[in-house]
Amino acid sequence: MKRAFTYIASSAVAGMAAAYLAVTLFTTPPQEELLTPTPAPPMAPPMALTQGPVSYAGAVQSAAPAVVNIFTAKVTLQRGSSLFDDPFFQRFFGDRFQSPPRKKLQTSLGSGVIISGNGYILTNNHVIEDADQIRVVLSSGRTLDARVAGVDPDTDLAVLKTDADDLPTITVGDSQGLQVGDVVLAIGNPFGVGQTVTMGIVSATGRNQLGINTFENFIQTDAAINPGNSGGALINAHGQLVGINTAIFSKSGGSQGIGFAIPVALAKGVMEQILKQGRVVRGWLGIAGQDITPELAESLNLKAGSGVLISGVLEGGPADKAGLAPGDVISTINNQPLTNAHDILNLIAAVPPGDKVRIKGWRNQEPFDLQVEVSERPLMDPRQQ
Structure with missing residues (x-):
């Protein structure tokens, strides 16, 4: 009996030890640990949010x-052609048998931008120049008659007026904040x-000296601009007006990826002057300037780009009255250095007529310092400053 009891006891202890090992080594983890998710890696933002719309x-x-679309019409007199227009017959018969001139209707098209809800439209001057009739067509198909409120040929801008007072208007943006590479859209x-x-x-x-307008500060874009786009809107990616489409550089007449628009900051300033006083008032000296090239600088013993050579002075003009003469070199105006003749044009144009400017420079290699009273720039005088 004693042996039997010892055998049973030792077997029971061995079985309990084996059960403990089995429970410790092979039992599965708790259920809640199996359900705990592994953190997922952060998702990349959608492409549209990081790369633009x-x-x-x-x-x-x-x-x-x-x-808007702008349609213009003007009546011209066209001389009729006949056999008697030949110089041989004119020698004997003169003008007695020449056919009378005939009236011909010429039409053209362009674009414009509604700036104010009470009917003011901004466009290019060349779109409506010499027109006898002007009509504007809205994108909705509505047609309105328009008249010229004022023009500024020096910047090729014009302001039209319609009698409507419930027109959609565009939001004016900041053309001075534009950077190369910004997306723009041309509408026309x-x-x-x-x-x-x-x-x-x-x-x-800042494109200038292109020979398109007297005052130039163009935005250059590769957005396609073609005939009929003139006067239309150049907008940014937010739908804000940043320029007025004006011209293209092309050898074929179509778009070749080089278009020019007038910055809205310049256009808005011109429009405000036209609406306020009927015209754009700019300062004027009555001189013609020439850039100092390296060859010219060497002959004058000057540094190239160190000023502007006066090549002509209008008799009786502001510069003539102040004592400036051809051959003088202007280095600064109101302490602003000059590098080319275009600088004089822009600086003086911004001065109100009647104000005086201080001009420094050289005459026969001797310095001079003069005060010149600025006059109002006359119309149709693109060569003088």
């Missing part, structure tokens, strides 16, 4: 209703096909 429809929908009526939108980027800013 995938559509500019919102910008176009905001600006397009304020862009190219070739008369109807309102069209093209997209590009700002290729350059």
